[in-house]
Amino acid sequence: MKIIIKNSSEQPLYQQIKDQIKGGILRQELKEGEKLPSIRSLANDLHVSVLTTKRVYDELEKEGFIVTTVGKGSFVASENLEMLSESKRHMIEKKLSEVWQMSKTLGINKEELYLMMDIIFAEDDE
Template identity: 65%
Template sequence: MKIIISNVSDQPLYLQIKEQIKAAILRGELQAGEPLPSIRALATDLNVSVLTTRRVFEELEAEGFIITKAGKGSFVAPDNLELLLESKRLMVEAKLIEAWEIARNLGISREELYSMMDLIFEEDDQ
């Protein structure tokens, strides 16, 4: 698992790390039951605070993406298909909201945006 963080990003470091781990799980790069690096090892590898990586792991566990076993470490949670599907939908929904806000700010109507999407779909089908 390769994580790239940027000090010039608007996103906090913990969120950059968390989103990249979550994306790796959603893409299947990290499989159910696969061990994650320890909090300390990940902090050392990324040159960030242990508190930062601890927060990442706590949030990923709260969201159901990983499980932590005392004395054994953290692992990718067993497949929860509905959770994964909902997370993917939320990611797409966020991007669609962002696209709509940009279009609206540029004076592009709903109909124009729909037409753009239709063209994208047609090109993808070819």
């Protein structure tokens, strides 16, 4: 899995890295039990601080996406389908909330937004 960091992004570096690893797990590009690069190795590859990658791994472990074994490394956690499903829903809800806020700022009401979504869905069905 390739991680791309954008210096122009409003997101902090650790969040960009974390989101991309989490996304790789959710899309199953990173498989259950797969070994992740060491904290130091990932930091060197991305040219970021070891503290940054340590924070990423710590947060991913707290959220249940990875497990770390002292002396062996960090691995993609066993699939918890409920957790993965909830995480996917949360990501969609976050994006939809951003779209709704932008719509209100641009003066687009719910009905117009629903219509736009219907058009997108119809195009996707073709």
